[in-house]
Amino acid sequence: MSIVAEILVSFALVVSGIFGLVGSVGLVKLKNTLQRLHAPTKATSLGVGGVLIASMIYFYAKYGQVSFHELLITLFLFLTAPITANFIAKAYMARNLGDKDVPETTGEYGWSIYDDPPSPGSDR
Amino acid sequence: MIEYALTFALGCYALALLLNLWRIAVGPDAADRILALDTMVINLIALVVLYGVWHSTAIYFEAAMLIAMVGFVSTVAYCRFLLRGDIIE
Numbered sequence: 001m002s003i004v005a006e007i008l009v010s011f012a013l014v015v016s017g018i019f020g021l022v023g024s025v026g027l028v029k030l031k032n033t034l035q036r037l038h039a040p041t042k043a044t045s046l047g048v049g050g051v052l053i054a055s056m057i058y059f060y061a062k063y064g065q066v067s068f069h070e071l072l073i074t075l076f077l078f079l080t081a082p083i084t085a086n087f088i089a090k091a092y093m094a095r096n097l098g099d100k101d102v103p104e105t106t107g108e109y110g111w112s113i114y115d116d117p118p119s120p121g122s123d124r
Numbered sequence: 125m126i127e128y129a130l131t132f133a134l135g136c137y138a139l140a141l142l143l144n145l146w147r148i149a150v151g152p153d154a155a156d157r158i159l160a161l162d163t164m165v166i167n168l169i170a171l172v173v174l175y176g177v178w179h180s181t182a183i184y185f186e187a188a189m190l191i192a193m194v195g196f197v198s199t200v201a202y203c204r205f206l207l208r209g210d211i212i213e
Contacts, residue, residue, distance in 0.1 A: 010129035013174075017136030020170060024140035027147050027163055033155050036147075040163035044140075051133065051170045055177050058126070062180060069185035070173070073192055077166065080196040084162050087203035092155035094207050113207065 005061035009054050016050025019043050033092050041085040049074055134174055140167050158202050165195030 026039025052070040059067050093102070094113045102111060109118055144167065147160040169188045176184030201211050 006125050010125050013126070013129040013133040016170070017133035020133075020140050020167060021136040024143040024163060024167065027160060028143045033153050033159075036156065037159060040159060040166070044163055044166050048166055048170045048173075051173050055173050058177050058180075059182060067182060067185070069182070069189065073169065073173075073185065073189055076189070076192050076196075077169070080192075081166075084196065084199045084203075087200055087207075088155050088159050088162070091158065091203045091206040092153060095155065096153065 001061045005057060009058045009061070012050050012054035012057065016047045016054065018047075019050060020047030023047060033096075034089065037085055037089060037092075041081050045077060045081045048077055130174060130178055134171070134178075137167050137171050137174065141171075154206060158199060158206075161202075162195065162199045165191060165199075169195075 020043070023040045023043030026043060027036055030036045030039060052074045056067065056070045059065075090113055099111075099114045102114075105111060109115065141164060144160045144164045148157050148164075151157060169192055172184050172188045172191065176182065176188075204211050
């Protein structure tokens with residue numbers, strides 16, 4: 001393996017390890033739940049992305065063919081991380097915050113976690 | 125050089141898993157525990173991929189992909205259960 005590939009892989013591994021650790025330290029250190037939601041969803045996703053980039057460069061340099069498994073895993077993680085964060089925030093709001101703690105939606109319908117869904121008969 | 129970087133990254137992710145475990149034990153809300161479990165799954169994917177690089181074999185990517193899918197589905201199912209009291213309505 002060439003020295004350039006080794007340096008690239010090592011750099012990506014070290015940076016991704018630091019990012020993963022920062023995400024989990026933030027999960028322990030931040031004060032309340034909605035603040036703690038920030039650290040793992042962003043820093044840890046970036047850390048895993050770095051690991052997968054390092055593994056892509058490593059296997060390309062060692063065997064000379066690009067593997068797309070890592071790209072699939074990265075794509076899946078980056079697609080699902082915002083969805084899980086949104087679900088966790090909704091679960092926290094439904095359990096700990098009330099109708100009065102959030103601003104009005106100023107729309108036709110209220111918040112989906114506090115109000116009933118629109119009836120099936122309406123045209124929207 | 126890659127061996128040292130790999131050892132460093134493996135140590136970082138192992139420490140991250142321990143910190144997540146502490147958050148699961150302490151809580152205080154159920155949302156915190158779901159978040160810590162989701163972070164544990166993501167850190168575990170990183171550990172599995174690092175193990176695959178350590179042994180320079182590509183058979184661990186399928187395992188990482190499966191862990192990613194199962195982790196996402198379980199997080200969403202747990203949140204749905206807390207939100208609606210039911211998973212599939």
